[in-house]
Amino acid sequence: MSYSIATVGTSWGGLTALTRLLGGLPADFSIPIVVVQHRSKDSDRLLSQLLQDATDLNVCEIEDKDELSGGTVHVAPANYHVLVESGYFSLSIEEPVRFSRPSIDVTFTSAGDTYGAHAIGLILTGANEDGARGLAHIVKRGGRALIQDPKTAEIPIMPEAAMKAVPTAEVIPLGNLAPRLIAVSQQEVKARGRTAV
């Protein structure tokens, strides 16, 4: 069985890291990708447009009940939390979590609960600790964790917090993230109960 979803979390300064990561993936990358970047509540669709320019994958903003789709980057909209359901997304306007809406923890936690061992979580550069708990949750449910090496990050706080929460995560320099994600995506999902390598 293969992986079902890859969730990516980042905050301020994430555009460069995201374009490096997504730019390195082929158009037929089959695992649905979800991007949660902290955004001001007024932000428009510029992020999606910029990402679309950088990648061969199809980039779209998530609407409520959108289905997870391969070859696609699903981008969390401003001012909503994204929950990963079985095969689709639901949006929520609950209060911000740690001042963030969308919250990386909220999306990652739901991805872990819904997809467990079939989920891959990636944490990139960022200015706060959102995502660390969510990444730990994915790993607790049997999924994989990849973290951008803080030494290659514009702001190391987010990846460092993630490393502290998930000591077994793979730490990968920005330039190698895309190839590594491709390699992981082609692996078989490990059976529940075994430690992810």
Next chain:
Amino acid sequence: MAVQVAEVPGTGAEPERQTFKPDLERIEIELLLEGIFRHYGFDFRAYAYASIRRRLWKRIEEEGLSSVSALQERVLHEPEMMEKLLLDLSINVTAMFRDPGFYCTFREHVIPLLRTYPFIRIWHAGCSTGEEVYSMAMLLREEGLYDRARIYATDINEVVLQRAKAGIFPLERMQEYTDNYIRAGGTRSFSEYYTAKYGGALFDQSLTTAFSTTVSRCSECWCWAARKHCVS
């Protein structure tokens, strides 16, 4: 008995103490939602699962309970608990011209179509405290379509519906609403629509002549069931 506490970000929940049993939890949640439907008439059975689960666990933790089954006991036997859960499960977040982009799109793409109709009926299903109903009324008036419109505003929660009818909104939100109004393509000055009164912002009551409001209640015992559920 195994204690199952979910880790729900943002609710201050403690980390799990026992193995997560997704299949068992799903059974419990489905039983709870089925019970709510049969006893109260509210049908949440087809709601997005991760979304429902998250809100149930928030209420479970708030009440100091330890499982979905424990919540079910309280909900089925205490109508006050059902009222609390109803508020948890329904979205009450609203604002004037919330999601301004929606109103822009509505003005640009829907209004031209509505102009071709002699009579317009708009239904705000789940209108909460009414801000978005007033927003639609303002938009229609600015577009010259108000006099041919009837706006139906419904909600299962009578408390918020009463507030909608009163038309008094928090003064401290007017700045935010003014910003939204401008970004929604409003053609007048937002402050023309309200006066400071009764400790809040009282909105122009002439905006409400097109309103019909109703709450869905059980016609037998007048409680909040979405349909008749009493056995006579």
